[in-house]
Amino acid sequence: MARTTPTPAVECCTPVGADGFDHADAAEAAKGFAALADPVRLHLLSMIVAAGEGGACVCDLVAPSGRSQPTVSHHLRLLREAGLVTSEKRGTWAWYHAVPGRLEQLRAALA
Amino acid sequence: MARTTPTPAVECCTPVGADGFDHADAAEAAKGFAALADPVRLHLLSMIVAAGEGGACVCDLVAPSGRSQPTVSHHLRLLREAGLVTSEKRGTWAWYHAVPGRLEQLRAALA
DNA sequence: TTGGTACATTGACGTACGTCGATGCCCTAC
DNA sequence: GTAGGGCATCGACGTACGTCAATGTACCAA
Numbered sequence: 001m002a003r004t005t006p007t008p009a010v011e012c013c014t015p016v017g018a019d020g021f022d023h024a025d026a027a028e029a030a031k032g033f034a035a036l037a038d039p040v041r042l043h044l045l046s047m048i049v050a051a052g053e054g055g056a057c058v059c060d061l062v063a064p065s066g067r068s069q070p071t072v073s074h075h076l077r078l079l080r081e082a083g084l085v086t087s088e089k090r091g092t093w094a095w096y097h098a099v100p101g102r103l104e105q106l107r108a109a110l111a
Numbered sequence: 112m113a114r115t116t117p118t119p120a121v122e123c124c125t126p127v128g129a130d131g132f133d134h135a136d137a138a139e140a141a142k143g144f145a146a147l148a149d150p151v152r153l154h155l156l157s158m159i160v161a162a163g164e165g166g167a168c169v170c171d172l173v174a175p176s177g178r179s180q181p182t183v184s185h186h187l188r189l190l191r192e193a194g195l196v197t198s199e200k201r202g203t204w205a206w207y208h209a210v211p212g213r214l215e216q217l218r219a220a221l222a
Numbered sequence: 223t224t225g226g227t228a229c230a231t232t233g234a235c236g237t238a239c240g241t242c243g244a245t246g247c248c249c250t251a252c
Numbered sequence: 253g254t255a256g257g258g259c260a261t262c263g264a265c266g267t268a269c270g271t272c273a274a275t276g277t278a279c280c281a282a
Contacts, residue, residue: 026150026157034148038240039137042144042220046137058259071241073260078239092249092258107221109153110214149270169229182271184230189269203228203279 029109032102035082040065041075048085048096049103055088055095140220143213146193151176152186159196159207160214166199166206 036042043065048056062072076096079085083102088095147153154176159167173183187207190196194213199206 023150023154026153030148030150030153033144033153036221037141037145037148039134039141040240042137042141043134059257067240068242069259070243070261074240077260089248089259094259103221107218110147110218110221151270170227178270179272180229181231181273185270188230200229200278205229 025109029106032082032084032106032109035078035084036106038075040067040071041079044072044075045079045084045098048079049098051098055097058094058096061096136220140217143193143195143217143220146189146195147217149186151178151182152190155183155186156190156195156209159190160209162209166208169205169207172207 036045044061047061047064050056058072058076061076062069065072065075067075076085076087080087080096083099085096085098088097147156155172158172158175161167169183169187172187173180176183176186178186187196187198190207191198194210196207196209199208
């Protein structure tokens, strides 16, 4: 805390009281941003978003990412756990879809 | 790469070619999001943004963050290195200002 | 000069992350 | 059933992160 100890001669400033963030909200938003804090995941997410309605197949995400298949699977899991994408298994292949609401939510946190 | 090895009977999907992200852009955006990937930094940034034109004094950021002064200093340094805030030393105190352009830039990356 | 205040830096510690090779599970084709 | 491909999980490794106590630096007041 500022100025709990003997105060210097001059006031430092007017305390900033209003912070728009609840602590729980901050933790929630931080998790979302953490999922975006890696170039590989941004790349994957951008491809999934670009795939639109139909979704994107993992088999077409591995090569462009330049990472091994297990690594891609790991990143997709993180994106899923952050609520940014959903996954669906269709026969042999796994399809990932973007969650626009979650993106919008994070964009709103940057106001 | 998908389908470099003998193809199964059915095509998996139509490859997603168009990803809006240049690799360099992705790395740049990832650094910005990494700076937002911590509740403490989100809290600090929100207070600095709320302080507006005048900026926020560090002495009023430490207590609300619930972290030690060195830890707050560390987080402020990361925010500064990510281009989200600037710092200015005025006499005894240090003032931090938000960089609205950088925030806008990251918000745009979520499109 | 001497003392105290504001902030940054350093060093250390535990933990989480990014990456890969190896392996396991499920589905499809034959 | 058998074989093979798609994807997730596991185990291991190096690195980066979040945190604090201790210390350093700059400034102000008496």
